[in-house]
Amino acid sequence: MPVVYLLRRNTASIEKTRTTLEEADWQLGGCSESLQDALAEIAVRMPDIVACDLRLNDGHAMLVAHELGQLPVRPQLLLLSPNVDDLQLFAALCAGANAYHVDVGTGLTDALTALHQRRANLSPLMARQALAAFGVERSPLALASQMAAAKDQSAAGRQIDQAARHLLSLLAHGLLTSEVAQAWQITQMEVEQRIWRIVRLLHVRSRELQIV
Known part of the structure; x- marks a missing residue:
């Protein structure tokens, strides 16, 4: 099973997502609310996928995409957004993200599975x-x-x-x-x-x- 790292805006979102992954037997490779802390951990833990909120408290997913691109082995980046028509989604995809998931409480594990299989969608x-x-x-x-x-x-x-x-x-x-x-x-x-x-x-x- 692929290893997933969670980078989310708050503890509540992290815990909810962690529960979803554990129930589906996904392997969690770490989590953080801080972009700077996450980048250091990701470089060490080398997850297969980083699931990241489009907007973070100390940055933006475009910066995450750029930083991941500097790693020797780049994990795939799944953007999490409540709105498929957010104009920043496309900018982040261009910057290096691989796919997105409309985060309305369901479907995350399907989105992770699709990305692991190198599948994506576009609105x-x-x-x-x-x-x-x-x-x-x-x-x-x-x-x-x-x-x-x-x-x-x-x-x-x-x-x-x-x-x-x-x-x-x-x-x-x-x-x-x-x-x-x-x-x-x-x-x-x-x-x-x-x-x-x-x-x-x-x-x-x-x-x-x-x-x-």
């Missing part, structure tokens, strides 16, 4: 933001929905291929990952793994912009 708003970040237009729905769209590896821009563009377009149109899977005749897991890889490309794009 319609974030899919539109990703298209804009990559500098490509949304594909027409009829084109993106075709089975052939899933296999189009021709370039759509500097960072992504047409298949990724079509996937982001379908998500931007509001399709669920299960609906994309049905249209493309592939598994939902593969769709979610493709989204995870697109988020990784956002990290690359962000680093290139910093270099420029």
Whole structure:
């Protein structure tokens, strides 16, 4: 079972999450309310996943993503936010976070399992933001929905291929990952793994912009 480190705003959130993980037999690799204390512990304990509130008392998840990127072995970062449309979510994904979970009291272990399997999701708003970040237009729905769209590896821009563009377009149109899977005749897991890889490309794009 993957090791999870909790970085949350307060003790109540930590204890509630700790109970959820213990009931599901997840291994807890530490917890903290302090970003500075957490960074030192994470470097030593090397968890597989860091589950982190989008906003912390002494920092922000974008800083967490940056600091984790400096480690020799970087854990995956799961953002916890009560609101899927928080504009800072996309910024943190670009900065190095791998996925997000809408923290409404349920579903955390499913989100952790998905991330461990390198699966992710994007809301319609974030899919539109990703298209804009990559500098490509949304594909027409009829084109993106075709089975052939899933296999189009021709370039759509500097960072992504047409298949990724079509996937982001379908998500931007509001399709669920299960609906994309049905249209493309592939598994939902593969769709979610493709989204995870697109988020990784956002990290690359962000680093290139910093270099420029």
